[in-house]
Amino acid sequence: MKEEISITAVASISPLGELLEGAFEQYQQNTHCFVQRNYNNRDTWVASLPDNVWEKIKQLKNSDTKYKNLDDSVLYAIYASRKAIKTAGWSGGDNFGINIGSSRGATSLFEKFHAEYLKNGRTATLASPTTTLGNISSWVGHDLQTQGPDISHSITCSTALHSLLNGVAWIQAGMADKFLVGGSEAPLTPFTVSQLRALKIYTPAALSLSGQENPYPCKALDLTKKKNTMVLGEAASMACLEKGVSKNTVAIIKGVGYATEPLVHNVSISTDAVCFQRSMRMALGDISPDEVDVIVMHAPGTIKGDLSEIRAIEKVFCNKKPFLTTNKWKVGHTFGASGMLSLEMAILMLQKQKAIKVPYVSYESTPKTIQNVLVNAVGFGGNAVSILLSKLG
Structure with missing residues (x-):
């Protein structure tokens, strides 16, 4: 930025x-x-x-x-x-x-x-x-x-x-x-x-x-x-x-990333979501992956979609995956509005300093403090966007 x-x-x-x-x-x-x-x-x-x-x-x-x-x-x-x-x-x-x-x-x-x-x-x-x-x-x-x-x-x-x-x-x-x-x-x-x-x-x-x-x-x-x-x-x-920053600031946009990958099918992305790998790395910029506390995933609830995003995260974050969550188990997939609802969820976690869990997912631990949250979205056509948000101060 x-x-x-x-x-x-x-x-x-x-x-x-x-x-x-x-x-x-x-x-x-x-x-x-x-x-x-x-x-x-x-x-x-x-x-x-x-x-x-x-x-x-x-x-x-x-x-x-x-x-x-x-x-x-x-x-x-x-x-x-x-x-x-x-x-x-x-x-x-x-x-x-x-x-x-x-x-x-x-x-x-x-x-x-x-x-x-x-x-x-x-x-x-x-x-x-x-x-x-x-x-x-x-x-x-x-x-x-x-x-x-x-x-x-x-x-x-x-x-x-x-x-x-x-x-x-x-x-x-x-x-x-x-x-x-x-x-x-x-x-x-x-x-x-x-x-x-x-x-x-x-x-x-x-x-x-x-x-x-x-x-x-x-x-x-x-x-x-x-x-x-x-x-x-x-x-x-x-x-x-x-x-800039004002008295009303609720979060800082620390990085943005985007990518589109060549498709082998009209609706699918690669098995390890190359587009997400590229968008997440671009959003991180010079920031170490270790500094990301939470990722709000796109995770639409499909077998291939969820798994490919997980594999992309594993490629980028290696052995230290951040806390992973999504809101689609709760509100469903709202298509063109979904990414902004995920961003709203990220801001809530930054403000409340509390990670929002997916109830049927087993978590080994939850972050004690939340400073940086990465938000992902992708659509038909393999067009991915990642936004890195940070807490003010």
Whole structure:
């Protein structure tokens, strides 16, 4: 990093709720946030927003006639973004940039409009403008009345951390002093679930994964599982980036790393995740691997995905692996928002000085102090991002 860039606020809505303190308390409980819904006449585990949060999203939708036609992914982003800049002490009209991404974008609206097209042979007037990916950041920019650039992108499941990379690049280039970055995903739709089932990576509907009763539908980071156990979740998560350090700083970005590896299959990465090896080494820079206390893994709950990331960590950290954790056993895989939820989890551990365990993983020890946390994300296409965060002071 050429200069210090700090995170001055994080805010999210997720299956954990909308409060940071509440999220940390939830992480201390060994219960997941999954519920069963029926998609395509099949019981399906998903992680949805709590009812009280969903009620606030409906209030937002009804607060402005223009918002009534927006997809949930846009509304989630608007709500979480308002919370983030309020916490950071930013005001509407400030010259800050926005980069919010999504893997799927306006999934629900797109499916609705496509069904109408198949039935009627024509589309609704607002079908195009409300389903473009770019409308997430542009609507957030409109809502916050910022004078800075509005950027949207989709880089599959590493989207949110790529938005952080972009924010860092703009600040280091001297083109902005502040950037709002994050990801938003509202993918709990029949077609999206069907796509994941077609890939054969979704968890079984039953609570039995290997002949024994199992209370965790998603077994992320469990290397003994015999079946893929990915569970889909919805969320929006944002972070406020600022040049330098301020009274609101909650964590320092010490390093960023990224890599893309040549693929042998459309959806797979190499058995030892070369992309993660490269991104983690880049994020570490001159910092010794021994100084990393915790890694928040991508760990989607698939057999190959979890194992390949573990092997990459073993390559980079050799015989001294940091404390390993993930939140997907709790909140599922939220696609383009997942990396920022992992970053939020990292900040909670830095603030509380307490490692968050995966309940069914055996740990030999936990770190007594937490100074540096590495956060990983990767998506289809082998595009990995690693962010190294440090505690202030």
